[in-house]
Amino acid sequence: MSNAPVRPLSPRRLAGSLISPVALRLEMVVLLAVTWELVAHYAVTRIGTSGEPIFPSLEYLAKDSFLQMSNYWSGGWGAPSPGNGGTQTYLGAVLALASASFASFGRLFAGVGLGFVLGVVLGLAVSASKAARSVLSSPVHFLRMVPFLALAPLFEVWFGKSDIGAIVFIGYGSLVVTFVGIVNAVGLVPAVQLARARTEGATRRQIYRWVILPSIVPAMRATILVIIGLGWTLDVAAEMLGAQSGLGVIMEYALRFAYTGRVILVSFVYLVYAAASFYAVQWLTGWAIRWHPSQAKARRRRRFSVKPALALK
Amino acid sequence: MKTARISSQKSEDSDSSQAANISAGRTTGALQSLGDRAPNADVRLDAVSVTFMRSNGDRVTAIENVDLTVKTGELLCVIGRSGEGKTTLLNVVAGLVEPSEGRVLVGEREIHGTGADRGVIFQGDAVYPWMRVADNVGFGLRVKGVRRPERERVVDEYLELVGLSHVAKSWPRELSGGMRSRVAVASVFANDPEVLLADEPFGALDYVTRRRLQGVMLDLWQRTGKTILFVTHDVEEALLLATRIIVVGGGHVLDDRPVNLARPRDEEVLASSEAVETRRRLLSYLGLEPGAGSAVGQTNE
Ligand SMILES: Nc1ncnc2c1ncn2[C@@H]1O[C@H](COP(=O)(O)OP(=O)(O)O)[C@@H](O)[C@H]1O
Ligand SMILES: [Mg+2]
Numbered sequence: 001m002s003n004a005p006v007r008p009l010s011p012r013r014l015a016g017s018l019i020s021p022v023a024l025r026l027e028m029v030v031l032l033a034v035t036w037e038l039v040a041h042y043a044v045t046r047i048g049t050s051g052e053p054i055f056p057s058l059e060y061l062a063k064d065s066f067l068q069m070s071n072y073w074s075g076g077w078g079a080p081s082p083g084n085g086g087t088q089t090y091l092g093a094v095l096a097l098a099s100a101s102f103a104s105f106g107r108l109f110a111g112v113g114l115g116f117v118l119g120v121v122l123g124l125a126v127s128a129s130k131a132a133r134s135v136l137s138s139p140v141h142f143l144r145m146v147p148f149l150a151l152a153p154l155f156e157v158w159f160g161k162s163d164i165g166a167i168v169f170i171g172y173g174s175l176v177v178t179f180v181g182i183v184n185a186v187g188l189v190p191a192v193q194l195a196r197a198r199t200e201g202a203t204r205r206q207i208y209r210w211v212i213l214p215s216i217v218p219a220m221r222a223t224i225l226v227i228i229g230l231g232w233t234l235d236v237a238a239e240m241l242g243a244q245s246g247l248g249v250i251m252e253y254a255l256r257f258a259y260t261g262r263v264i265l266v267s268f269v270y271l272v273y274a275a276a277s278f279y280a281v282q283w284l285t286g287w288a289i290r291w292h293p294s295q296a297k298a299r300r301r302r303r304f305s306v307k308p309a310l311a312l313k
Numbered sequence: 314m315k316t317a318r319i320s321s322q323k324s325e326d327s328d329s330s331q332a333a334n335i336s337a338g339r340t341t342g343a344l345q346s347l348g349d350r351a352p353n354a355d356v357r358l359d360a361v362s363v364t365f366m367r368s369n370g371d372r373v374t375a376i377e378n379v380d381l382t383v384k385t386g387e388l389l390c391v392i393g394r395s396g397e398g399k400t401t402l403l404n405v406v407a408g409l410v411e412p413s414e415g416r417v418l419v420g421e422r423e424i425h426g427t428g429a430d431r432g433v434i435f436q437g438d439a440v441y442p443w444m445r446v447a448d449n450v451g452f453g454l455r456v457k458g459v460r461r462p463e464r465e466r467v468v469d470e471y472l473e474l475v476g477l478s479h480v481a482k483s484w485p486r487e488l489s490g491g492m493r494s495r496v497a498v499a500s501v502f503a504n505d506p507e508v509l510l511a512d513e514p515f516g517a518l519d520y521v522t523r524r525r526l527q528g529v530m531l532d533l534w535q536r537t538g539k540t541i542l543f544v545t546h547d548v549e550e551a552l553l554l555a556t557r558i559i560v561v562g563g564g565h566v567l568d569d570r571p572v573n574l575a576r577p578r579d580e581e582v583l584a585s586s587e588a589v590e591t592r593r594r595l596l597s598y599l600g601l602e603p604g605a606g607s608a609v610g611q612t613n614e
Pocket of ligand 2 (some may be wrong): 396399400436512
């Protein structure tokens, strides 16, 4: 039997193929979609104050809610502005989402980039000098304890309804997380590795450049992945509170008028962006930790699976 | 692997003719400096004591009032039970630990802090995982500002001597424990220090790998004539390598004698009456009955 060139599809093999990782993922998506539809059509069919279903079906989201996105397009590029009497168009919807996304991405990268760079510089400075540590350490650790979202209104008061406010807010959150991560990582560099550098005659500068920095790269990368996720959260908060453009602004309008469909659509877009930027950064920075012992397995595995390993998260 | 076997064999059958080998022009650069090196690389400990403060507030005197002179070119093995001050003794010479009292001299100089003149092979794995093997070996040269072509030449030479030329471009994570130990050995020798300090460098390795590396170590010592302080808890290792063995216990030097066994130290030499007598004495210092010797030779810390 084991010599048979083609094995029959036994119940066991069928079961096996149904629980393979890829199949499982697809099955989950289908299951979610079916459940969603059942709930929308039979369980929660109430119409909200805005005249929209409070639990819109997938076809409602794809057609009606998506088309209504064009309301946030102010005209141009071949799509009229419904706000000024133009018709709603799918092109307008795409353009509205694209320009809002562009604004949100800009703020995200500016804020996260700024926060990361400052966090690394401050973290290294504090790790390097006792004086800096005693001055900076406790205030930053205190700030770490304050929930970031609780500070959002404060940033609005300080910076008004401006791009700068949102960027500074995202930057602040990223900085605090990065700072704590860096100080922690520097403290964990094995003593024997520092001792070796000293016995080979390395100066403090050389030790920082060739021992401490490379050895905290995995922690830096993990920090970037964390603050990318955090950045999106802070971006939503900042834009809902006070920005002129961006996905959060659409979200805020939609919420105010209880346009449930549009709230769901924008949430979904956020979800996709957060996941996409996470994986993109993970993939782009993979080379920086190719030396790490954890990568011996991950690299081999990657040949068989497109999904990057999450080992270092 | 192959190269290592060759070089370790060489050390065993060529013995004192190594010096001739070197002057014959087989090796270059760092190795060549043997002849014109300033002769005095003696290590002298002058009434050295080291006291540690434990985190619970207790004071521990790890070494107490130790006087010791290690002559240039000696291969001194330091043996003793665990926690008796071997690492501390080595760290004081390395400059990683400041003596609480007394002073340490290398040549005529009193030393303070670490320096590239004293290279260390650490007890733990100190190979940098983010540097490829060749960059690890060349690290000390890079620190000194040696230019790349010169650096590569020296690195290639030492990689070859320890039998690792074929993995020069590999990451340390791709190496076995024994190969990583060779990287550590090559790194230190490539730095061309005056004094070499090794802290149970092969303690974590299996028996066969350890025997090979002892051969590599002997070979490099005979080629370079470095002053070496070699800490070990393994009596057989000490008998195989040392020109002199000291026993450390309770922070003191309990015993200090030359080892005049012929080289290569094969089975026969190590079974001679002098070797048997030395082994017996060392084992009794470690609190072990003679005869348990072969077992001790294989224990790992
Ligand atoms: N950094 C330190 N702080 C406190 N005690 C230490 C420290 N280093 C070593 N000691 C103590 O000094 C003694 C000798 O240690 P060590 O030199 O490491 O011994 P060995 O290398 O022979 O095993 C031990 O009692 C150990 O607990
Ligand atoms: Mg020790």
